[in-house]
Amino acid sequence: MIGFKLTPKNRYSVSKLYPIIGGKLFKNFNEIMEHIKNGKLNILIYSFTSLQRDKIAKEIEIINKIKKEKKSTHPILIAGGPHPSGAPNDTLKIGFDYVIVGEGEITLPKIISKLNQNKELNNKIIMGEPINDLDEFDKINPMTPVEITRGCPHKCGFCQTPQIFGNKVRHRSIDNILKSINPNSDVRLITPNAFCYGSETGTKPNIEKLELLLKKLREGKGKLFFGTFPSEVRPEFIQKDTIELVAKYCHNKYLHFGAQSGSDEMLKLIRRGHTVNDVLNGVDLCKDYNLIPKVDFIFGFPNENEFHRKESMELLNYIIKKGGKVHAHYFMPLVGTNFEGSSPTPLDKKTLKTLGQLSQKGLVSGSWSYQRDVQNIQ
Ligand code: SF4
Numbered sequence: 001m002i003g004f005k006l007t008p009k010n011r012y013s014v015s016k017l018y019p020i021i022g023g024k025l026f027k028n029f030n031e032i033m034e035h036i037k038n039g040k041l042n043i044l045i046y047s048f049t050s051l052q053r054d055k056i057a058k059e060i061e062i063i064n065k066i067k068k069e070k071k072s073t074h075p076i077l078i079a080g081g082p083h084p085s086g087a088p089n090d091t092l093k094i095g096f097d098y099v100i101v102g103e104g105e106i107t108l109p110k111i112i113s114k115l116n117q118n119k120e121l122n123n124k125i126i127m128g129e130p131i132n133d134l135d136e137f138d139k140i141n142p143m144t145p146v147e148i149t150r151g152c153p154h155k156c157g158f159c160q161t162p163q164i165f166g167n168k169v170r171h172r173s174i175d176n177i178l179k180s181i182n183p184n185s186d187v188r189l190i191t192p193n194a195f196c197y198g199s200e201t202g203t204k205p206n207i208e209k210l211e212l213l214l215k216k217l218r219e220g221k222g223k224l225f226f227g228t229f230p231s232e233v234r235p236e237f238i239q240k241d242t243i244e245l246v247a248k249y250c251h252n253k254y255l256h257f258g259a260q261s262g263s264d265e266m267l268k269l270i271r272r273g274h275t276v277n278d279v280l281n282g283v284d285l286c287k288d289y290n291l292i293p294k295v296d297f298i299f300g301f302p303n304e305n306e307f308h309r310k311e312s313m314e315l316l317n318y319i320i321k322k323g324g325k326v327h328a329h330y331f332m333p334l335v336g337t338n339f340e341g342s343s344p345t346p347l348d349k350k351t352l353k354t355l356g357q358l359s360q361k362g363l364v365s366g367s368w369s370y371q372r373d374v375q376n377i378q
Pocket of ligand 1: 152153154155156159160161162192193234
């Protein structure tokens with residue numbers, strides 16, 4: 001039997017692989033242990049982020065101890081996802097047998113087929129073969145949002161997406177998207193930047209394709225959400241002709257986009273590829289079209305100084321004054337990114353106090369406080 005460890009954080013990745021591979025989804029570790037003790041599990045697959053790394057490492061240690069006691073090589077442990085892709089050697093050190101770096105849909109079935117034939121794999125770290133045509137993989141779990149675009153041409157220094165999926169954008173066709181959604185349910189979509197749908201390079205909107213997609217999706221009976229959870233848009237893509245489409249076809253209350261910093265100097269340092277003005281323009285356009293801007297910020301970038309932070313707080317206050325909300329993160333040096341190995345800058349007391357007060361009022365949400373705690377930042 002093949003099993004996937006399912007967590008609240010990996011359900012979107014597992015939902016892409018499970019329809020191709022099949023097997024059993026394990027929601028808890030005890031269930032996995034029962035299957036291992038009964039000798040029923042041949043292959044076990046994990047997908048996880050760096051935040052989950054230590055918890056997963058403990059589970060793998062327990063599994064490997066049992067394997068040793070039983071003098072068994074099963075279950076064979078395979079890992080993929082953000083942490084294994086960014087830190088494959090660390091993932092092997094944790095105790096996994098094989099690591100897939102990048103995309104798994106083509107490579108994982110090949111690995112499983114070889115392992116099922118008791119064939120040895122040449123390498124422990126295997127580069128995932130990227131999918132050129134997303135339509136080829138139309139076996140999608142109908143309970144999860146449909147991935148309409150994969151890959152990102154931008155190179156934000158803190159982000160793992162280009163490391164996992166590359167810089168080349170690939171779009172699922174409209175026909176295939178329509179085939180993959182349930183026309184009687186609400187529609188939510190996965191993409192790094194919803195407004196780049198249909199654009200060959202992913203660097204500017206393709207209004208014609210966007211409108212056709214939304215028009216077709218709107219024919220369903222459910223509500224249509226675009227540019228909001230679980231996806232977002234880039235601020236420089238918020239223009240009159242893109243936001244007009246959301247207002248015309250979608251049911252969103254919010255438009256979700258990333259500012260990350262209120263300082264143009266910091267935006268350059270983190271290679272965001274947009275300016276503070278793009279964010280201000282996006283906020284103002286949201287107001288004009290009765291959408292609530294929900295804007296991502298990251299605090300504590302390496303080399304962030306008081307001046308950068310003051311500019312971020314000014315932008316944050318502007319967004320709130322305009323009726324928007326802020327989604328705040330504390331910088332984490334994720335593996336495989338430009339900032340891997342760097343240290344977050346501690347925040348001053350005044351910023352922490354303001355973020356805390358705004359969180360209590362429901363104006364700031366996000367994991368900034370948890371991310372600060374897990375990194376032991378004073
Ligand atoms: S943060 Fe968004 S735009 Fe930047 S690289 Fe990641 S996915 Fe692309």
